Amino acid sequence: MASFSPLLLLISLLALLFAKCRAIPCSSQTFKNNRRYDYCTDIPILHWTYNASNSSLAVAFLAAPSKSGGWVAWAINPNGTKMPGAQALVAHTVDDGTPTVNTYNVISYTSIVPGKLSFDVWDISAEFSDGFLIIFATVKVPEEVDTVNQVWQVGPGINKTTGLLQKHELLPVNLATYGPLSLVPTGTTNTRGDG
Ligand SMILES: *[C@@H]1O[C@H](CO)[C@@H](O)[C@H](O)[C@H]1NC(C)=O
Ligand SMILES: *[C@@H]1O[C@H](CO)[C@@H](O)[C@H](O)[C@H]1NC(C)=O
Ligand SMILES: *[C@@H]1O[C@H](CO)[C@@H](O)[C@H](O)[C@H]1NC(C)=O
Ligand SMILES: *[C@@H]1O[C@H](CO)[C@@H](O)[C@H](O)[C@H]1NC(C)=O
DSSP states (O other): TOOHHHHHHHHHHHHHHHHHTTTOOGGGGGHHHTTSSSSSETTEEEEEETTTTEEEEEEEEOHHHHHHHEEEEEOOSSSOOTTTTTTEEEEEOOTSSEEEEEEEEEEEEEEEEOOSSSOOOOEEEEEEEEEEEEEEEEEEOOOOOOOEEEEEEEEEEEEETTTTTTOOOOHHHHOOEEEEESSSSSSSSSOOOOO
């Protein structure tokens, strides 16, 4: 056990937090209403289709909130790689269990405010299925970019009075939740999904 590496530990924690009990690969996941996406990844669980003629990126992001009533977030950061500057879509379930999604600006690590994003976003909706919250949205990305910086996270709850997000934990798994998204991937890091 002495040889258990930090990387393995991180991967195990990621798997635990973001895949929980279900470890089915993204390529086997399907959505209601005949929604289909060209590509998917398992970490984060993201399905997407990029339309270059419209610079539009349709996504479905799946994550299990860190507790019941918690939130899940997926963001693009136009100006950086981590949280500050991220333009976030955040889903949670309201009291009667209905999933809902709102947009937030991550101004800094301590200031995350509800508000319009810096780019167009449309067809926003959320679903709750098998313990996973799913965020659906289409966003406008800058013309002729190959890659966008994505940031994702899960947290325990939303303050009903202020609409502000309760802080997520600071485990290694919560700090490694960012990375580039190749809009039209080549090679082996991304898998082509069928559904
Ligand atoms: C891509 O966007 C263009 C412009 O809005 C649209 O005409 C076209 O149908 C879209 N392509 C796909 C595959 O949705
Ligand atoms: C193209 O982008 C605009 C927003 O910039 C959006 O309203 C429209 O629905 C998009 N068309 C398609 C086919 O996605
Ligand atoms: C990103 O940087 C540009 C140029 O400095 C600025 O206009 C824009 O407001 C910034 N966007 C965000 C989300 O911070
Ligand atoms: C929600 O925010 C208000 C105003 O900052 C604060 O007084 C209250 O304690 C918060 N509620 C929870 C459950 O954190």
